[in-house]
Amino acid sequence: VDSVLEIQNQAKQQLQRAAMAAAAADVLLPSKRQKNNPSCLGTLPVLPATATADCWRCATDDPKDDTSDPRFLPYRWIILNDAFQSGTRLLLVNTSTGRFLHRELPLLRDYYVITTTLTGFFILADRSPPHAARVFNPLTGGTIPFTVPVPPEVNVAGSICFDFTLPLLTLLCDSSHKLYMARPDQFEVEDHKFPVYSFIRRAVVGGLIGRWWGSAGMADVIGKILGVAESLRAHPLKFFSTDPPELGSADNARCFLMDFGGHLLAIIKGQGLIQVFKCDDENGTLSHVKSIIKHAIFIGHHRCLAVNTDMFPSIEANCIYYTEHLGSSARIWKFNIEDRKVETVSEAVDFAKKDKQFVLVADRPFTIIQLLSSYSINIQDSELALQQIT
Template sequence: MEEGFNKKRAVLTLSQEPEVGAMAAAPVGTVHWSKWSSLPGDLVRRIADSFLASNDLDHYMCLRAVCTCWRSATDEPKDNASDPRFQPRRWIVLDEVFQTEGKLLLLNTDTGRFLHKKLPLLREYYVVATTPSGFFVLADRSPPHAARVFNPLTGDLTRFVAPMPPEVGVAEVICDKGALYLHFLGDSTCKIYMALPGNQGFVSTDCGKKVYNIFRDAILGGAYPQRISGPALVAAFVGLDAQLFLHIEIQGRTPFVFKMNNGIGKIEPVESIGRFAIFIGHHGCLAVDADKFPGMEANCIYYTQDLGSSAHICKYNIKDKKVERLSEVAEFMKQDKKFVLVTARPSTIIQLLCSYTIKCRDSELVWQQTL
């Protein structure tokens, strides 16, 4: 978070400092731009690339807005919508409870950076879903409700011809060979939907439960909870990196964490997940670097314990094999079949991430059609 702040401060400094040679003659408070606008293009690109490396696309857009010279030295995201550099990665949209004055709270789970961003465009469409990487999937308000993909960090809107499918569960935007594919998964029917921007409709594929779960796993990067088979059982597969995938079961108050030992071809207990912390809820799970988040403990699993009309946040320390409830008072209460965070503001990062995993965003289009 500090690194991102320093880079943003550097851009502001470069864009606002007066020229040294003109400083004595200029009135107090005058800002001169000519010096910084004449920076070598390769230097401007190096600064811009540092923002792209950390996926701080909003900082990149601010840099391009400084002057024409900086804009011409860098690539235009709207001309390269399918370029992976300009796509959000690991940005999650925190619950609508945290909206204020039309702003949404976004979080980069790789760097720990929060972004409170105003997105007036969302008022012009139905918000159908958000993807695990940070895209908004929208639908036209007018029939046949054509699909749209909105990048909240660059402001780019990709228009699809195809109307929104009748059911939407998990959504993801995938770039392959310079093209953007929009995928939907329908949990109730085990169907997979796919379309390119120019397609007249979504292509749907009926899958058996086993095949469907494989696709669901692939789209969500190996981090999702399986369906709850009882009031106290949650199974999740979490990918920490390319080599390590965990299987986690939470039954009652005792989590079990396993990994596949490829050397011997067997599943074995996990003794440590290093600096990571894992969050598991009814509708999602998430692995983050605990060092990026103050107050979070590494090598732990945070999960929500469903008590029917309420839910508590629990923490399981993998090393000590101890479970503790973080508060005697329930952090979530069930309202209209959904759990709502009821603890006093300001909320902790642990509460925010647990809220993200325990709740599922409702499609505004589906809600409107049921009225």
């Protein structure tokens, strides 16, 4: 109980500090954030009637003129194979439109690749000290420089938020449990105990940044989620952990947090049990979710994401896809939210553990279910840290 109260109290304090930091800049006006995206970002462009294909660059803004322009920000793009192992030619997929895009990104050779975000950005570090951070948009080629030095840790998660007049970069360091919050010309660093850090990491990586931090009922929501953990007799130090739980372990309950179309979802996976809650961040209430309609959600110990199943025919709607780990292997399972049926996706083992990674062992070409599952359970090491180790 003491651990649960400690997590709740410290998380509440962190939310208050984060909200104050975010409030230092004015929130963008809704009208400024509701411009149309170009076709390369997953939707059709809206051009003036006089514009033609030959002079479209004259009729539209250049995305490199303002790297924070909402029209040119990636929306629901993820990077399936990354620069850490595959050179500079990458595969991106849009989880909303189902579009696949191969991209050659030679700029990555000029920086250390630290991590990628759920929205499709790269977080890079300068090759020369103090290794300042830089956010790279792979769809436009634009970059946003920051003064914050990237910590030389092996596992760094991150996010970039454009809810405010200045972009807000968040870096989370798994070894030291440090949290970096940075605007282009300033930053602050906070140390956290493991359980509180784990909660913050789950929230940030799940897209719960920006406006969520200032929500009136967020602290109450945290308390209710931890109440569910107590009812399941979950270990409070492991409930938000990124360590993969072992199949059959008595304390393997995990909580996954994510922004789902503007709603906060808490997906709690226990022994033979998955519960999906929608959290009202204004009044601090939880309610069971019985349907996510035409979507499916992939959860993993590192990341979780939602996909539009209308655009991915092989993925079943209203289901949660997850992996079960047993020793050095892992298999993909599927949970139907409506009928609560649980079944394996394939008869064979899907992953074999190699060092810290879970490598797909199926025959190529891999299915989209295998690729998205791999994305949820694998996070690559920071090139900066690896360079300093060697």
